[in-house]
Amino acid sequence: MTAPQRLTDRKRESIVQAAIAEFRDNGFEVTSMDRIAARAEVSKRTVYNHFPSKEELFSEMLHRLWATSAAQADAAYRPGVALRDQLRELLDSKMKTLGDPNFIDLARVAIGATIHSPDRAQTWVNRLNEREETFTVWVRGAQQDGRLKAVEPGFAASQIHALLKAFAFWPQVTLNKPLLTAEEQVTVVNSALDLFLCWYEIPAACPA
Known part of the structure; x- marks a missing residue:
């Protein structure tokens, strides 16, 4: 039961770090969930599973x-x-x-x-x-x-x-x-x- 949780945590961390990099490079308005997903090397669905919106990612x-x-x-x-x-x-x-x-x-x-x-x-x-x-x-x-x-x-x-x-x-x-x-x-x-x-x-x- 612990391994899947660790994998989930790693994916969440990858998404957050990708968001930080995208926001830093391109600004909040230009950055999209698609770009974040691509940078984090996860699916867009995975991003939304962790964060319902770009605003939620910003809040994190x-x-x-x-x-x-x-x-x-x-x-x-x-x-x-x-x-x-x-x-x-x-x-x-x-x-x-x-x-x-x-x-x-x-x-x-x-x-x-x-x-x-x-x-x-x-x-x-x-x-x-x-x-x-x-x-x-x-x-x-x-x-x-x-x-x-x-x-x-x-x-x-x-x-x-x-x-x-x-x-x-x-x-x-x-x-x-x-x-x-x-x-x-x-x-x-x-x-x-x-x-x-x-x-x-x-x-x-x-x-x-």
């Missing part, structure tokens, strides 16, 4: 995008632990996701498919904001402990995300720039830490 890609972006370090604030150490863990985890070529491919496909549909775009933005709530939780905890300045937590969280994405997301997704090297990732994270804590930490600990 979004689900994977959210699942990948959610794989971050524990965002719980820890009293008594240096803010820099805690925030570095969060940023390193976020950078690991941003450095994953599969994540960048999925993000590129998602943006390309949503750019012509306000409804899709709004859903995508809302789901990304949900994933970034982890940083908001951490900022709120540090504020309640009197270690960060009073600011709307979501605003501060958006700022720290923007400091990373300006170098490790948007250039790769929109301009097809190469992923950052390990050394570049460290530089971006350290700079983000300095800027964020210099402004928000109490007392401010700006580097010399």
Whole structure:
């Protein structure tokens, strides 16, 4: 009973990967279920058995995008632990996701498919904001402990995300720039830490 299930799973995965490649190469509107089936080397009937529509396939890609972006370090604030150490863990985890070529491919496909549909775009933005709530939780905890300045937590969280994405997301997704090297990732994270804590930490600990 297990072998047929494994075969089904492999076919489903082939279909999803073919869809990602087709959407990336040709865009959402041009891509057809026939092209996906041909690329996955399965029948069109098999594609429809797994996904009733192209929209369902797109939803599966979004689900994977959210699942990948959610794989971050524990965002719980820890009293008594240096803010820099805690925030570095969060940023390193976020950078690991941003450095994953599969994540960048999925993000590129998602943006390309949503750019012509306000409804899709709004859903995508809302789901990304949900994933970034982890940083908001951490900022709120540090504020309640009197270690960060009073600011709307979501605003501060958006700022720290923007400091990373300006170098490790948007250039790769929109301009097809190469992923950052390990050394570049460290530089971006350290700079983000300095800027964020210099402004928000109490007392401010700006580097010399």
